[in-house]
Amino acid sequence: MKLTLIAVASTVVALSFSALAEDMPGMKMDGMESKQMTEETKQAPVANADGTIKAIDTVKHTVTISHGAVPAVRWPPMTMVFSVTQDKLTGLTAGDRVSFSFLIEGGRATIVSIQK
Template identity: 70%
Template sequence: MKLTLIAAASTAFMFSLSAYSQDMPGMKMDGMEGMKMEQETKQAPVADAEGTIKAMDTSKHTVTISHGAVPAVQWPPMTMAFSVTEDQLAGLKVGDHVSFSFRVKDGKAAIVSIKK
């Protein structure tokens, strides 16, 4: 008898958790149309580094830079490709020593600013 009672109570409890976790279609969202979720508005932090341009690929919109350690993102010195716009590459060439800022998002690093 005790086991039957425990099983019934456990089943009822599990169903109540399931119902509690469902969407709340009756919840009023008036005045919230223009709000963005916090996750949507967050941007990855910008890190600063210095290095030497090793390659430029305008068709792939990348620049390969051999850079020093970047403590802001816990990176050791390395050579890697960064996404870059055509405008950011203007006036730069392979071999130039540059200071640059970049942002890492979804595992990809993109140049925010770059200068000799």
């Protein structure tokens, strides 16, 4: 009996939230300013780090780097894979110590610049 009451109560609560959400389109938005996207807010921030190249995959266009903490994006030290264009890898091999800049877009970290 308790399970039936809990199920009914849960359904009523869920439907109440649904009905409340349907009223939202009728909300008055007078006096509320919309945030305009500027060039500054469209671009992902570039972060800088130092690390050691662990592997280079020229087929997948990735480089695996063991890097220190990156405060700009609140990352602890770790080893991870970055997307990279082939031209940026010229002259680099596994084991090289590098300084690099990257940006994060759509959950993917892409190398912007990298040097020994």
